[in-house]
Amino acid sequence: MLTNLTMGQYYPVDSLVHRLDPRIKLVLTLAFIVSVFLVNSLPGYLLIVGFIFLAARKARVPFRLLLKSIRPLRMILIFTFVLNLFFTAGDQVLLEFWVIRITSESLRQAVFYSLRLVFLVLGTSLLTLTTSPVALSDGLELLLGPLKKIRFPAHELAMMMTIALRFIPTLLDETDRIMKAQMARGADFESGNLIARARAMVPLLVPLFVSAFRRAGDLAMAMESRCYHGGEGRTRFRVLKITRMDWNACLTVVLLIVLIILERTFVPASFPF
Amino acid sequence: MSIEVRHLTHTYGEGSVLKTVALDDISFTVEPGEFVGIVGHTGSGKSTLVQHLNGLLKPTSGQILIDGQDLNGEKVDRRALRQRIGLVFQYPEYQLFEETVAKDIAFGPKNQGLPADEIDRRVRKAMESVHLDYGKYAEKSPFELSGGQMRRAAIAGVLAMEPEVLILDEPTAGLDPRGRDRILTMLEELRAREHTTILMVSHSMEDMARLASRLLVICEGKLAADGSPRELFSRPGLMSSVGLDIPEAARLCAVLRAKGYDLPADLYRPEELREHLLRLWKEASAC
Secondary structure, eight states: OOOOOOTTOOOOOOOHHHHSOHHHHHHHHHHHHHHHHHOOSHHHHHHHHHHHHHHHHHHTOOHHHHHHTTGGGHHHHHHHHHHHHHHOOOSSEEEEETTEEEEHHHHHHHHHHHHHHHHHHHHHHHHHHHSOHHHHHHHHHHHHGGGGGGTOOHHHHHHHHHHHHHHHHHHHHHHHHHHHHHHHTTOOSSSSOHHHHHHHTHHHHHHHHHHHHHHHHHHHHHHHHTTOOOSTTOOOSSOOOOOHHHHHHHHHHHHHHHHHHHHHHHSOOOSOO | OOEEEEEEEEEETTTSTTOEEEEEEEEEEEOTTOEEEEEEOTTSSHHHHHHHHTTSSOOSEEEEEETTEETTSTTOOHHHHHHHEEEEOSSGGGGOOSSSHHHHHHHHHHHTTOOHHHHHHHHHHHHHHTTOOHHHHTTSOGGGSOHHHHHHHHHHHHHTTOOSEEEEESTTTTOOHHHHHHHHHHHHHHHHHHOOEEEEEOSOHHHHHHHOSEEEEEETTEEEEEEOHHHHHHSTTHHHHTTOOOOHHHHHHHHHHHTTOOOOTTOOSHHHHHHHHHHHHHHHHHO
């Protein structure tokens, strides 16, 4: 019933990209996002497309699966496109009737802003598709580690993230079961107006909260009885190591950024693209 | 009300890598007034099966006929049918949500659209059936009750709909012996008083020996055996071949028979075994 949650889920295969250090992957994704914002011409976008294609190939992630991650965003994409198309000022009018005025500048901006969004999602999806949630929060913890000096709770944050991710499927199962149990007592979750439907959620939400609190209490007890006391002096089961592959990946991204900067400086931005 | 299951097959995750066949071509008919025990190893498909019987899951193929009418037919009001076939889930206490026990039990009848005085009558009756004192517990929060009481309150919530068929998925799991006995006694009384058809999923062969008039043995999604407990428990090797025990009385009987004692092969209830042992003991002390 509730198992079709696909956006950015880990795709478990073994590949070069999967084996990269999660810290490096996080930093590189950040760099990639910056580079997407640096681009404002067609050749630049071709570079980005090329990079994504290469990365997906190396990660052995089917391109179709990657493209699927854009789907939840389609409304926002359409919105961005339309807004930019109609409300950007410009001189070279392409089309004009009634209140609508489309200029070459607005078309350009609409296309580029939408593309930017698409590439942002593709890049970050590639990260989550190739990095397991545990590795991801590990990497995040280590990256945020230096901030511990200013009392930033990096370890606690990462631990909370790991636990939250771990309990998503459990709570989905639970929701499914409670929903069925209440349906067996004649509950109706599907018909009625908005208020009726919101009221119908009470028999589902109350037991769900009760069980979530119970689970949280049990987990806290189990962790304490195994002497968990936060990040202080804790060693790791998986020690992250930066390898040559990681440096190669860094080099590739640096190359991408350099190419984009060169393109920006030497290729004149001319209409249409 | 009779339930007829015809070639029921259910596949989870159809068309994906994680495809699993949970139920494979299961057919049986339950007549009114029967007490059917559904037994099987963990993951054999018992829970999936009972969720089909009141239309919470749809079969991948096959049919379920309620009084000859297809449960998943187009014009069938499944919500109305669900109220005639009450299903008590595993660990039903996790579905309690209201402020008071009485309100929670009233949830089902309220959804049936009954008048207030009828709801009140049913709540009182259901609480009496599960041995929860109305005066003492009706106005308490369900979260203040003990585990066993919560379980019984949740079962009362289904009984209050006065179903003709009651299906229970492991109603005694996780209870202490006293809590377990209370539930089983309650089911016995219910059957004697209301002639409710009962289907019960359980791991406990002792429970089955005490209550069931018929057993369905499910193994890896298939119906491995269907018959009276007397017949199935005495068929050598059948229960162990599907990873299940036989009741202790039946096991003891088999051990004694192997040692040459003159006992019938099909004993499985503690009372009847005791009678035969007393007979043997009297015969032995007579000579």
